[in-house]
Each structure stands twice: as C-alpha cells, then as structure tokens.
Amino acid sequence: MTLAVRCSQLCKRYDNKLEAVKGLELEVHAGECFGLLGPNGAGKTTTIEILEGLLEPTSGVVEILGRRWGTDDRELRELLGICLQETKLPEKLTVLEILQLFRSFYATGQEPAAIMQKVALSEKAQTWVTKLSGGQKQRLAVACALVGNPRILFLDEPTTGLDPQSRRQLWDIVREFKQNGGTVMLTTHYMDEAERLCDRVAIVDQGRVIALGTPAELIAGLGGEHVVEFTLDGGNGLPIAEVSGLRSVRSARWEGECYSLNVGEPHIAIPALIHTVRDRGLSLAGLTTRHASLEDVFVTLTGRHLRDQ
Amino acid sequence: MRRYHPLRELVLCRFREFAREPEVVFWVFGFPLLLAIGLGIAFRNQPQEKIFVGVIEDPAAATTVERLQANPAIHVEIVSPEAASKALRMGRLSLVLALGHSVEYRYDPTRPDSLLARSQVDAALQKAAGRQDPIAVSEKQVTEPGARYIDFLIPGLLGMNLMGGGMWGIGFVIVDMRSKKLLKRIIATPMRKSDFMLAMFTSRMAFMLVEVVILLIFGWLAFGMIIRGSWASIVAVAFVGCMSFAGIGLLVSSRAQKIETVSGLMNLVMLPMYVLSGVFFSAERFPQTVQPLIQALPLTALNNALRAVILEGSYLSSQAGALAIMATWGIVGYLLAIRWFRWN
Numbered sequence: 176m177t178l179a180v181r182c183s184q185l186c187k188r189y190d191n192k193l194e195a196v197k198g199l200e201l202e203v204h205a206g207e208c209f210g211l212l213g214p215n216g217a218g219k220t221t222t223i224e225i226l227e228g229l230l231e232p233t234s235g236v237v238e239i240l241g242r243r244w245g246t247d248d249r250e251l252r253e254l255l256g257i258c259l260q261e262t263k264l265p266e267k268l269t270v271l272e273i274l275q276l277f278r279s280f281y282a283t284g285q286e287p288a289a290i291m292q293k294v295a296l297s298e299k300a301q302t303w304v305t306k307l308s309g310g311q312k313q314r315l316a317v318a319c320a321l322v323g324n325p326r327i328l329f330l331d332e333p334t335t336g337l338d339p340q341s342r343r344q345l346w347d348i349v350r351e352f353k354q355n356g357g358t359v360m361l362t363t364h365y366m367d368e369a370e371r372l373c374d375r376v377a378i379v380d381q382g383r384v385i386a387l388g389t390p391a392e393l394i395a396g397l398g399g400e401h402v403v404e405f406t407l408d409g410g411n412g413l414p415i416a417e418v419s420g421l422r423s424v425r426s427a428r429w430e431g432e433c434y435s436l437n438v439g440e441p442h443i444a445i446p447a448l449i450h451t452v453r454d455r456g457l458s459l460a461g462l463t464t465r466h467a468s469l470e471d472v473f474v475t476l477t478g479r480h481l482r483d484q
Numbered sequence: 485m486r487r488y489h490p491l492r493e494l495v496l497c498r499f500r501e502f503a504r505e506p507e508v509v510f511w512v513f514g515f516p517l518l519l520a521i522g523l524g525i526a527f528r529n530q531p532q533e534k535i536f537v538g539v540i541e542d543p544a545a546a547t548t549v550e551r552l553q554a555n556p557a558i559h560v561e562i563v564s565p566e567a568a569s570k571a572l573r574m575g576r577l578s579l580v581l582a583l584g585h586s587v588e589y590r591y592d593p594t595r596p597d598s599l600l601a602r603s604q605v606d607a608a609l610q611k612a613a614g615r616q617d618p619i620a621v622s623e624k625q626v627t628e629p630g631a632r633y634i635d636f637l638i639p640g641l642l643g644m645n646l647m648g649g650g651m652w653g654i655g656f657v658i659v660d661m662r663s664k665k666l667l668k669r670i671i672a673t674p675m676r677k678s679d680f681m682l683a684m685f686t687s688r689m690a691f692m693l694v695e696v697v698i699l700l701i702f703g704w705l706a707f708g709m710i711i712r713g714s715w716a717s718i719v720a721v722a723f724v725g726c727m728s729f730a731g732i733g734l735l736v737s738s739r740a741q742k743i744e745t746v747s748g749l750m751n752l753v754m755l756p757m758y759v760l761s762g763v764f765f766s767a768e769r770f771p772q773t774v775q776p777l778i779q780a781l782p783l784t785a786l787n788n789a790l791r792a793v794i795l796e797g798s799y800l801s802s803q804a805g806a807l808a809i810m811a812t813w814g815i816v817g818y819l820l821a822i823r824w825f826r827w828n
C-alpha cells in the first residue's frame with residue numbers, strides 16, 4: 176500500500192518552550208480517511224499544520240506522497256487541499272467569487288460551478304460570505320480545499336460548532352471525496368465523528384499518539400464492547416475491587432458520580448452485579464448499558480474524558 | 485490564456501471588496517472633497533475686513549471720528565476709558581485713540597489687526613490734516629487662480645490622500661487578512677507570493693488614478709482651479725508617490741498580528757507628516773534648523789512635486805530630487821518589508 180503521509184520522531188517546541196508535539200509517529204495510507212482524535216491542546220493542529228507545510232517542525236521527518244517540504248513545495252501545494260481550524264474568508268465576496276479566486280491559484284482543478292454543486296452551495300453562488308450560516312461557511316471552506324482537485328484533503332476540526340445536520344452534510348462530502356480515490360486526514364474531538372467517518376484513528380494526548388487502529392480495533396482492545404454504568408443510593412459504598420471481580424467485567428472505575436464497567440457480556444455481568452448489591456444491603460439507584468465508544472478508550476488510557484478541560 | 489488568472493482574480497477581489505465597503509469609499513474619495521469644500525470656504529479670499537477703532541470721550545472726539553470716517557474700512561466709536569481698555573483686551577477693538585495735546589495710539593503690537601489699524605488710522609488722520617505724499621502711487625489689485633489658498637490646498641489633499649491610500653489600502657488590508665488567517669490560508673495554495681504582492685500594488689495604482697482625477701476635476705469645477713502641468717507629469721508624480729507609500733504601507737504591515745497594532749503604527753507614520761509636510765500650510769513655516777528633516781519626508785517631497793507640476797506647470801525633470809526622495813522611501817520600505825514579512 177502506498178503511503179500518503181508519513182512522519183516520524185516529529186517534535187514541535189513553541190517559542191515559549193512549550194512542547195506541543197513530542198516524538199509523534201504516523202503513517203496515513205493512500206485512499207483512507209485518517210483521524211487524529213484528542214482533547215483540546217493535544218497538539219492536533221500543530222501536527223496537521225506541520226504536515227501541511229505551514230509550520231516548521233523542531234525536529235523529525237515528514238513525507239507527503241513521497242515528497243518533502245523545503246524541496247518540493249510548489250508541487251506539494253498543487254496536491255494538497257487544506258481547511259484550517261479557523262479562517263475567516265473575505266466577508267463581502269460571494270461564494271462564486273471566492274471559489275474563482277482559489278481556483279485561479281491551481282494549475283488544474285474543478286470548475287467553481289461543479290464544486291458548488293458538490294457542496295450544495297449552488298443556490299448561494301451570489302451570496303456574500305457574511306450572509307452564510309455556520310455550516311454553509313464551513314462547506315465553502317471545504318470547497319476551497321477541493322477546488323484544486325487535491326490528492327490529500329487536510330481538515331482541521333471541520334465540524335466543530337456545527338449542528339448535527341450540517342455535520343452530516345460535511346461527512347457526506349468527505350465520504351464522496353474518499354470514494355473518488357482521495358486521502359483524507361482530519362482532526363476532531365468528536366468521538367462519534369471519528370468512529371463513523373474514519374477508517375483508522377490515532378488518539379493523541381499531550382503531543383503523543385497513545386492508541387492507533389480502526390475504531391473497532393480500539394474499542395475491542397478494551398476487552399469488553401459494552402459499558403455498564405450504575406449508581407447506588409448513598410454514594411460509593413461498594414469497593415471497586417469487588418465490582419472488578421464480577422463475572423464478565425473487564426475493568427471498573429469510580430467516575431465521581433457513578434460506577435463505570437467494561438463488560439464482555441452484559442447478560443452475565445448485570446445479574447451478578449444485582450446479586451452483589453443486594454447481598455451488601457445496598458440498593459441500585461440507576462443502571463444503563465451502552466456500546467463502548469472511542470471516548471471509553473480514551474478514558475481507559477488516560478483516566479480523563481475527551482471533553483474535560 | 486488560463487480561464488482564471490491568479491493576478492487578475494486577486495485584483496478583481498480587491499476592487500470588489502473595496503466597492504462593497506461604503507464607509508471606505510467615502511473616506512477615500514468623499515472625505516478629501518468635503519475637506520476641500522470646508523477649507524475652501526473658510527479660507528476663501530474675502531473682501532477687506534473692517535477695522536474697529538475706539539476714541540476715548542473728549543471734546544475733540546467728534547471731529548476725529550468724522551475725519552476717520554473718510555476711510556470706509558474704518559469703523560469708529562466713542563468709548564469711556566474703562567470700556568476702551570476692556571474692548572482692547574478682549575480684541576473687540578484693534579486700536580484705541582486717546583486725544584490730548586498729541587494723539588496717543590493704544591494697541592498691542594503683537595496683534596496683526598492692531599498694526600494694520602494703526603497704520604490706516606494714522607494715514608487717515610495725517611491726510612485729513614493736510615499731509616502731502618511726496619511719491620505718486622497707483623494700485624492694481626490681483627486675485628488670480630493659482631495663488632489662492634484653495635489652489636495651494638488641493639495638491640496637498642491629493643498628497644495626503646495618496647499617503648492614506650498606501651497606509652490603509654496596503655498596510656491595514658494586509659494585517660486584516662493576517663489577523664483573519666487569510667494570508668495563511670492563501671499561502672497554503674500554490675499561489676505565487678509575488679502575484680499577491682503585485683496584485684496589492686496594481687490595485688493601489690488603479691485607486692490612485694481615480695483619486696487624482698476626482699480631486700483635480702473637482703478643484704477645477706468647484707473652485708475654477710487652473711491645472712498648468714500636463715496630465716502625464718501629474719500622474720507620473722502621483723504614481724511615484726503612491727508606490728512610495730505603498731512600500732511604506734507594506735513595511736508597516738510586515739509583522740503586525742492585530743489591526744490595533746497596525747493602526748498605531750500607521751498613525752505614527754502619518755500624523756507627523758500631516759502636520760509637517762505642508763498639507764494645509766506651507767512646510768517652509770517651520771524653523772530653518774528642522775527643514776532638512778522635513779524636506780526629506782516623502783509627503784513633503786510629494787506635495788512639493790505635485791504643487792510644482794499642477795500649479796506652476798513644471799516639467800517632470802525639474803522634480804527629480806523630490807522623485808528620488810519618494811523612490812528611496814518606497815524601495816527601502818519594500819525591501820525591509822519583504823525581509824520581515826510574516827505570512828502567518
């Protein structure tokens with residue numbers, strides 16, 4: 176399989192001595208959708224901007240489609256489509272004008288009209304950027320990244336702050352790009368986005384990759400694909416060790432408000448749990464079960480939630 | 485030819501963004517015209533002003549008043565001694581006459597109106613008393629277009645406008661784009677940086693042409709200003725000035741991340757030149773010791789050259805010195821800017 180992106184021993188230290196990326200290793204295969212998932216400040220933007228050639232790494236090697244920044248810049252720029260975490264496009268230009276502008280920068284590419292159709296903005300061709308909704312603005316930003324017919328699409332938090340419908344529209348655009356043979360690398364701190372959209376995910380925390388694989392593999396790595404959460408009347412009267420020892424329970428944590436268990440087979444674990452609770456003279460205040468998610472992978476690995484800040 | 489040419493698209497976008505900001509259009513094109521109208525009216529050449537004179541109560545006052553009234557420009561009144569000194573202090577009267585065995589003139593010699601009053605009043609009194617002037621004189625009064633305040637003002641406003649255009653149209657616009665991460669976004673494309681710079685300068689040049697034509701045509705229509713120089717030399721001078729300030733504007737924008745920072749820098753550049761460089765009054769009024777400095781400023785050079793070609797019809801070659809000063813500022817500004825420029 177050919178590599179779209181490879182980086183190894185990537186480090187980035189900002190002027191203020193903060194080490195945002197600490198020896199990061201990544202390989203993105205051509206034709207896949209690869210996600211960097213991590214909490215705020217994990218170093219996702221720093222990493223992706225180094226890959227995009229917009230930031231200098233302090234040390235490390237970056238190869239994009241077998242080429243390197245510093246020697247093949249012009250060629251690489253023609254091959255990449257980029258969507259920054261925050262860009263304010265010129266407010267008083269229309270959608271069509273902005274796409275014509277970006278199209279003019281590339282030697283080859285798509286007609287603005289075709290790209291507008293693809294991102295469902297044809298009706299807004301003559302509308303100023305100020306008058307677009309958040310989701311439409313974001314689709315325009317992605318359109319600007321697509322207009323040069325890139326081979327790799329870099330998206331930095333493309334759906335942050337969007338409503339569910341706008342997020343799904345964006346996912347469809349990304350899927351279509353991938354179906355046509357494109358490679359996608361995106362960052363997100365939405366676990367559901369990573370699970371649904373990405374073929375493979377790297378979970379990043381404090382500048383390092385702490386887990387890598389397909390969403391299914393990562394979740395399977397928990398040992399149990401189900402999560403059982405319960406609360407007791409009167410707090411945490413049940414020792415964790417006792418809960419962990421129950422049949423089919425792979426791991427257990429006290430989360431401050433409730434117990435959280437990774438469970439292989441809920442129909443075995445739950446009766447055992449109820450039994451233990453009753454034996455101890457305690458009573459259950461609530462119990463829920465759900466499928467494990469990447470969020471649980473992150474919590475298991477770091478003891479923190481993705482959204483904790 | 486490519487369907488979408490980057491230079492053309494960049495310039496077109498600059499024009500569109502400009503035209504869609506009514507306030508900016510007003511400040512660039514409308515405001516100088518309003519200034520010209522306001523100042524042109526305030527400092528229009530007025531008929532001679534009246535001279536206000538007081539005569540302190542005295543039996544002989546009436547005759548003196550009568551003699552003074554022979555000159556229609558002199559307005560005389562009889563006043564009490566207290567009222568006289570108060571009116572003199574407050575500036576209502578320019579001169580007070582105290583009659584005795586001689587005529588005493590009371591006035592403040594630092595007030596130009598008082599000096600004028602003294603000489604006019606003295607002449608009127610002496611003449612009425614029979615003085616003969618040994619030299620015969622005649623008068624021919626001239627108020628010609630070309631020598632009025634408005635004629636002086638309009639080239640100055642044009643110079644000021646070209647300076648503002650370079651600062652706002654390049655300096656401010658670039659920092660605004662940087663603060664919105666737009667610069668970073670466009671260099672993430674294969675766009676040539678030189679195309680971007682060229683587009684900024686090309687659009688500045690186009691705005692410059694419109695500014696020159698609007699102000700001069702306005703001066704001609706509204707104030708009958710006479711343009712003596714050729715349009716070619718006027719545009720050539722304006723072009724060099726425009727490019728000079730574009731270079732300085734680029735320098736000002738090269739590092740600033742926030743528009744507050746660049747606004748401060750722009751004021752730092754522009755405010756001294758508004759005052760020193762002869763926009764509203766001649767730069768020659770400043771003391772001799774600071775003249776070398778003032779003459780070396782780009783706006784002084786631009787204003788001098790514009791006035792020379794517009795008002796006196798000077799040839800471009802006679803303005804080589806001024807053009808060289810402007811070019812130096814522009815080129816040095818541009819080279820430093822390119823060295824320091826940050827795209828993100």
Ligand SMILES: Nc1ncnc2c1ncn2[C@@H]1O[C@H](COP(=O)(O)OP(=O)(O)OP(=O)(O)O)[C@@H](O)[C@H]1O
Nearest residue numbers: 189190191193195214215216217218219220221222
């Ligand atoms: N220009 C900069 N100068 C100094 N420190 C920076 C700079 N940019 C980012 N950082 C720091 O580097 C760390 C990683 O930042 P980065 O933007 O890569 O995180 P992120 O994972 O993209 O976070 P988010 O989800 O909030 O976008 C943070 O601690 C941040 O404060």
Ligand SMILES: [Mg+2]
Nearest residue numbers: 219220221260
């Ligand atoms: Mg980020």
